[in-house]
Amino acid sequence: MKYVIAIIQPHKLDAVMKELEDKEIHLKTVSNVLGCGRQKGRTEVYRGVKEAGNLIKKVKLEIGVNEKFLEQTIAAIVKGAKTGNIGDGKIFVMDLDEVVRIRTEERGGVAIG
Amino acid sequence: MKYVIAIIQPHKLDAVMKELEDKEIHLKTVSNVLGCGRQKGRTEVYRGVKEAGNLIKKVKLEIGVNEKFLEQTIAAIVKGAKTGNIGDGKIFVMDLDEVVRIRTEERGGVAIG
Amino acid sequence: MKYVIAIIQPHKLDAVMKELEDKEIHLKTVSNVLGCGRQKGRTEVYRGVKEAGNLIKKVKLEIGVNEKFLEQTIAAIVKGAKTGNIGDGKIFVMDLDEVVRIRTEERGGVAIG
Amino acid sequence: MKKILVVLSVLGLMLGAGMLFAEEAIAPATTPVCAVPAAVPVSPINTGDTAWILISTALVMMMTAPGLAMFYGGLVRRKNVLSTMVQSFFLLALISVQWVLFGYSLAFGPDIGHFIGSLKWMGLQGVGMAPNPDYAATIPHSLFMIYQMMFAAITPALITGAFAERIKFSTFVVFSLLWATLVYDPICHWVWGSGGWLRNMGALDFAGGTVVHISSGVTALIFALMIGKRKGYPDNPAPPHNMVFTLLGAALLWFGWFGFNAGSALGANELAVSAFIATNTAAATAALGWMCLDWFFNGSPTVLGGASGAVAGLVAITPAAGFVTPMGAIMIGIIVALVCYTAVVVIKEKFGYDDSLDAFGVHGVGGTVGALATGLFATKLVNAAGNNGLFYGNAHQLGIQAIGVLATIGYAVVVSFVLLKILDKTMGLRVNEEEELMGLDVTQHKETAYTLID
Amino acid sequence: MKKILVVLSVLGLMLGAGMLFAEEAIAPATTPVCAVPAAVPVSPINTGDTAWILISTALVMMMTAPGLAMFYGGLVRRKNVLSTMVQSFFLLALISVQWVLFGYSLAFGPDIGHFIGSLKWMGLQGVGMAPNPDYAATIPHSLFMIYQMMFAAITPALITGAFAERIKFSTFVVFSLLWATLVYDPICHWVWGSGGWLRNMGALDFAGGTVVHISSGVTALIFALMIGKRKGYPDNPAPPHNMVFTLLGAALLWFGWFGFNAGSALGANELAVSAFIATNTAAATAALGWMCLDWFFNGSPTVLGGASGAVAGLVAITPAAGFVTPMGAIMIGIIVALVCYTAVVVIKEKFGYDDSLDAFGVHGVGGTVGALATGLFATKLVNAAGNNGLFYGNAHQLGIQAIGVLATIGYAVVVSFVLLKILDKTMGLRVNEEEELMGLDVTQHKETAYTLID
Amino acid sequence: MKKILVVLSVLGLMLGAGMLFAEEAIAPATTPVCAVPAAVPVSPINTGDTAWILISTALVMMMTAPGLAMFYGGLVRRKNVLSTMVQSFFLLALISVQWVLFGYSLAFGPDIGHFIGSLKWMGLQGVGMAPNPDYAATIPHSLFMIYQMMFAAITPALITGAFAERIKFSTFVVFSLLWATLVYDPICHWVWGSGGWLRNMGALDFAGGTVVHISSGVTALIFALMIGKRKGYPDNPAPPHNMVFTLLGAALLWFGWFGFNAGSALGANELAVSAFIATNTAAATAALGWMCLDWFFNGSPTVLGGASGAVAGLVAITPAAGFVTPMGAIMIGIIVALVCYTAVVVIKEKFGYDDSLDAFGVHGVGGTVGALATGLFATKLVNAAGNNGLFYGNAHQLGIQAIGVLATIGYAVVVSFVLLKILDKTMGLRVNEEEELMGLDVTQHKETAYTLID
Numbered sequence A, B, C: 001m002k003y004v005i006a007i008i009q010p011h012k013l014d015a016v017m018k019e020l021e022d023k024e025i026h027l028k029t030v031s032n033v034l035g036c037g038r039q040k041g042r043t044e045v046y047r048g049v050k051e052a053g054n055l056i057k058k059v060k061l062e063i064g065v066n067e068k069f070l071e072q073t074i075a076a077i078v079k080g081a082k083t084g085n086i087g088d089g090k091i092f093v094m095d096l097d098e099v100v101r102i103r104t105e106e107r108g109g110v111a112i113g
Numbered sequence D, E, F: 001m002k003k004i005l006v007v008l009s010v011l012g013l014m015l016g017a018g019m020l021f022a023e024e025a026i027a028p029a030t031t032p033v034c035a036v037p038a039a040v041p042v043s044p045i046n047t048g049d050t051a052w053i054l055i056s057t058a059l060v061m062m063m064t065a066p067g068l069a070m071f072y073g074g075l076v077r078r079k080n081v082l083s084t085m086v087q088s089f090f091l092l093a094l095i096s097v098q099w100v101l102f103g104y105s106l107a108f109g110p111d112i113g114h115f116i117g118s119l120k121w122m123g124l125q126g127v128g129m130a131p132n133p134d135y136a137a138t139i140p141h142s143l144f145m146i147y148q149m150m151f152a153a154i155t156p157a158l159i160t161g162a163f164a165e166r167i168k169f170s171t172f173v174v175f176s177l178l179w180a181t182l183v184y185d186p187i188c189h190w191v192w193g194s195g196g197w198l199r200n201m202g203a204l205d206f207a208g209g210t211v212v213h214i215s216s217g218v219t220a221l222i223f224a225l226m227i228g229k230r231k232g233y234p235d236n237p238a239p240p241h242n243m244v245f246t247l248l249g250a251a252l253l254w255f256g257w258f259g260f261n262a263g264s265a266l267g268a269n270e271l272a273v274s275a276f277i278a279t280n281t282a283a284a285t286a287a288l289g290w291m292c293l294d295w296f297f298n299g300s301p302t303v304l305g306g307a308s309g310a311v312a313g314l315v316a317i318t319p320a321a322g323f324v325t326p327m328g329a330i331m332i333g334i335i336v337a338l339v340c341y342t343a344v345v346v347i348k349e350k351f352g353y354d355d356s357l358d359a360f361g362v363h364g365v366g367g368t369v370g371a372l373a374t375g376l377f378a379t380k381l382v383n384a385a386g387n388n389g390l391f392y393g394n395a396h397q398l399g400i401q402a403i404g405v406l407a408t409i410g411y412a413v414v415v416s417f418v419l420l421k422i423l424d425k426t427m428g429l430r431v432n433e434e435e436e437l438m439g440l441d442v443t444q445h446k447e448t449a450y451t452l453i454d
């Protein structure tokens, strides 16, 4: 099993969610994060004091998937999030040892979906 | 070492924390996330515009543990979070390569607790 | 490739960011978390009702790096975040299977930076 | 199903108004409502007094929403903030209509048996611009009417602190309408209505210690007992989700309370000034007092303590505002801080009821303190139309005040208990467990206060 | 480049003031501005009336900011809240200066062809402390001037709801200044200015149904159509980011509206009381009405529905406030809830324009309902200086009201359209796509409302 | 330990009141406090004036909390918002009691050597309802007293902007009480007290440019220098955590300032109207001015700039409000925007002191600008009881104004410095480093403003 972490533009969340639904990937966890990447934030000014503003709002998706769903998960995220501009984001994939569905205490591949 | 990520119902946080304390698992990191799972959110309506509300507030726990503590960590989370209803959440377990305690620069199993 | 997760004191974020920049580690993702560790929070009181306040505001950094950058990433975080006092935080390192840069669909080591 | 019933009944209320209107439109010459007299030789209406009561009315309206709404809203959890706030806002709307249609008539209309007003003034028939000297000789009768409306609106809103985070909205609507009609309107008549028995007996209640605070406060306690505790109370306490809102609300309440108390002089006169000073002084003293108690017992002066103290001081000075000196106000402030602190911090914990935002602890207890203290500190030096209290040589007044307090408590408790029993059996008081966990905002109103990702 | 032009033009505006000052300072004896008469035997100025209009002026100021600013600010997304709020705040500042320099003169100055005021009162020359009986006989003329200023400030602020989350700030500044001068000032003169053609014709607009709400509301529609939809609208709706702010704003608007409507009596008199009651009653009824409709059609009474209903009721009662009975106010409240609900929930969706915060749906539609309803429910029983409406036997009045509505709509639409066309070609109405995605706060003002890590 | 001392001293303050009360209760006949005269043939009290000063008093109260509390609260970090807000709220309470007990007597009581009032009016003895023509001939003396109380409360609250995010709460309490007594009360007496030397000399300070703004502003600077910079300043700037609160606060300050300045006419008269107009005009002009400067120098008009400009304009017009024409107000608005912008953006950076929320930069500098500008733009055309300034041919007035400014600065600086030195050695001014990092909310008050998980 794999654990996919994707950092995307906030306004692309709806599109990515839709793509994932289309590919039958229903379960995911979403959170707010701040990205520091190539894309530069706007400088802010408060009473003349400038702030670099190098942290930009991003959305993070976390999805546990079985191996065979991995590629289509990645494809769905890319399809939903890609604009070709700097700031589109990244996808990180890690090995997932074990999954437990708390409700049923099932484990492994069957618990993931 | 293992890195445990648990997604639970917000109102179960206190119970889970208590179970973990009871099992002597003191160190953890908590954050707010939004879950999209089997549990369906309530539709919201603003001036007649309906919103699916399919993101539901959840709490995420992250716990780095030594292997021998893994099962009791899982057990504690399950005990605290399980109601048997949809939405109870998931536990994900990943391999943890290395841990550093910043204060002492200790590494490995000794640094985790 | 490695995925580094660091939990640090919020007021150390600027210092850690600076150290990472100095070591040419530009890309990272930042978020708010609550830590439960050795450091004890202050008790709060609302109309006589006491609350343990055992969750303390922390900042989480996530950095995907190529192996050869790992040690200097850890060193930079430690340098920026260490005060020697309880609460300084932890660094967790995990194996990273794959990275995708959404903008270009590049994968692997080249996509990480 | 039941919700539809509620909707229909509210619509019905308004349609009743429509019919009243139709009636009136057909025969406008016979019942001139709000007619401006064509040419009055020397108007009894004083513009300065009118100006002050106009703005006082606006201030009391502002106390309910946003004042109380923010104060209470900040104290609950994120998922319940809208449901809590909208209760105050909704009551402002509901009681505004109720009052115009029949509430004012029940409370202040021609007396029936010293107990309640008749329905003669329904739809404000006969409530015109000429001053009614029974109530206020120098301002339009209609102005007195709408000024009193704002008191009728805030009183049930105070109760909402007791059942926050678990009430069914539809039940709340029905309860509030019935309570306003069956509890508030009669008690208001007793104390302030021309012919009311407590007024006749000489009970002093300048701006509503019994009428507003005790009536709502004891109802709050009954309600808290009957609806039961919030899930997780008291083991997992729910700290205020936004103390800034609470402090903002407390400050707005303080601000608006000048309209509440100094406005109750019903003119821009010496009495208003005296009530204004007493109000501010008691609020300030009780805020300091509560913070000192906090400092002493918990090691820190808390912000919520300051806000709670100020509100408690304002509550306690309400019945006394027009009868006591500034030094009397200081004494009342000190006393109420001590008593309410004990009620909220010690007694509630001991008995274990979940008066969630301390509607009883602050309004019920503080109102009682104030009503009795009026019997101690009142002096004719401040208000010749009032009376002396115990410390000015008239022990009798304290007895009268006690009767007023007991009558109010007794009546409010009994009627509220009966109402709640009936509603509990029919509509149910409480949302189900899942709704409580999800929060009332989304389950009762299909909204959330704050976006999470945007 | 263009920004610098704007800066320069605003600075120019203020320097113009400087020159006016210089002029005046040189020859102070000839043009006494705001001089207090040394010794008036019997002052025509009534202190009670003056007190009420002073505080009413402050209340109307408060409606624009924080009232409207909070109401609108809560409805947008996090990244646009400051840009939305500052538009109201900025207009308060901008129009305050415009009004003093020339706006008041255009609107209320000596009549030119029943269409507009002359520039004779530029820089408030001749606008002194002696009452101007054409406008208000018992308060200083200067007080009438600044009271009206607050109406001139809030009117363009209402429009900002239509173009929220995508407007260029510099274009907004230029548009607002031109619109206030070319649209608001003339319409204001028609209806309220001495000699204005609608006033002469007998159109009734107590506190600004046409002048304030229709003029801004229809402009809002034109603006929404010309600037286009927000990116993602309507597929990805953006729920209000902070409903607490919106409810706070709505309550403050309600509070301030007493100054707006009851203040329009220009004295602390029976008419003010009557308008106060009508205002509160209509707001309450419409709030209940909207929530009932919500309950019926969506299964829950919404908080935003309550707030929207209250505002719609306040809008609709604005032109009628000084002419109708409380029962008339209830009818108007019911009607406007039905009509605005339909406009906002049904019609907007059908036509698909993005009137983002429903400036047209509430103010344009509600103002029209109110102006016409005044022709139905007005009665001389309430205000002898007014007139009867259809239901009191004078069908003619309804016709006059319709003319007022149509003239206002026609004029505002045409001039706004021309203005917007020109600005679209020159400055551009809209930020670019990246700026819209990043949000207006950071791109137009270099600020963000809330810190994320601190 | 020390905390207990503080608690005890505050309790002592209130017990002092208790004794005063006891005294008074024993011999009520001899010292009638707040007695309403039984039957006055022709009352000198004007209801319209009284109404206006009642509401003005409420408005000034509202400026301190929630106004200033929200304005300052939004500017700090999340972890310090409550501690910042509660300082204003607490001062409102503390000074309310201090003023009643002895503050009013020191400031306005029978003159001692043109420097300070005597303690004859302690506990408000002799401060009754009859107007005191030295201060205000048409309103109750008691009303004047409580109106002035609100000025005494907001003044120390302004200082809190300088030491935000690092002050020890207990030290703040002691400092504020001493400062109000030793600095505010005397300066207030000099300028406004009957017999005060600056008043005698003819210094013009309509609503508190020297008394309120300069005194607090320069104290703020001394405090900022002595308490030292916040950890991390200026390298890691802490942007405002909630600009919505700040804008809300600024708008409430603007609203309340009408009570502050127009209320200072002490009646609902022409002077009040004139001051109202000057106040609004200066605020508007300075807000526009600051935004233009922002636009020019930083490429964007900022929201915080608009808010800061409005406040600066209000500060500067404060001493001048009753003496200048609207055009004079525009000039003052332009000047203060330029000067305060420079002080806050350029000078502070250059000198490197950490006046955290610009209490000195806005109030100290703006107050000085206003006091001097009064010497330029004042004209007897506006206020015959005032005087002409330089531009109206009386250069002498500018000299008097300068003396007032210098005396205020000198006295406030010296006494504050001594006070702070003593407190620094005894109680300590500053929390320790760990407390500063954790934030003052949790370490000084055991509360946090916002829940994180709920």
Ligand SMILES: Nc1ncnc2c1ncn2[C@@H]1O[C@H](COP(=O)(O)OP(=O)(O)O)[C@@H](O)[C@H]1O
Binding pocket: A007, A034, A035, A036, A037, A038, A039, A056, A058, A085, A086, A087, A088, A089, A090, C027, C028, C029, C030, C062, C063, C064, C065, C101, C102, C103, C112, C113
């Ligand atoms: N190596 C990394 N580790 C952690 N987060 C990263 C990494 N690279 C990118 N990110 C996240 O992805 C976001 C987008 O990256 P950015 O460099 O701006 O765009 P792009 O991927 O198109 O070059 C960043 O803001 C950051 O949150």
Ligand SMILES: Nc1ncnc2c1ncn2[C@@H]1O[C@H](COP(=O)(O)OP(=O)(O)O)[C@@H](O)[C@H]1O
Binding pocket: A027, A028, A029, A030, A062, A063, A064, A065, A101, A102, A103, A112, A113, B007, B034, B035, B036, B037, B038, B039, B056, B058, B085, B086, B087, B088, B089, B090
């Ligand atoms: N495969 C997954 N990847 C990421 N998050 C998941 C996954 N499955 C479940 N979750 C998280 O767990 C939460 C609970 O899951 P849900 O399906 O609602 O309940 P249950 O586990 O009882 O079936 C979800 O809201 C989501 O946040």
Ligand SMILES: Nc1ncnc2c1ncn2[C@@H]1O[C@H](COP(=O)(O)OP(=O)(O)O)[C@@H](O)[C@H]1O
Binding pocket: B027, B028, B029, B030, B062, B063, B064, B065, B101, B102, B103, B112, B113, C007, C034, C035, C036, C037, C038, C039, C056, C058, C085, C086, C087, C088, C089, C090
């Ligand atoms: N084993 C762990 N798993 C998850 N988070 C941890 C773990 N250990 C520490 N943390 C995080 O690191 C933070 C700092 O740890 P703490 O024990 O307070 O300090 P120190 O590391 O200096 O002993 C904690 O608040 C928690 O968020």
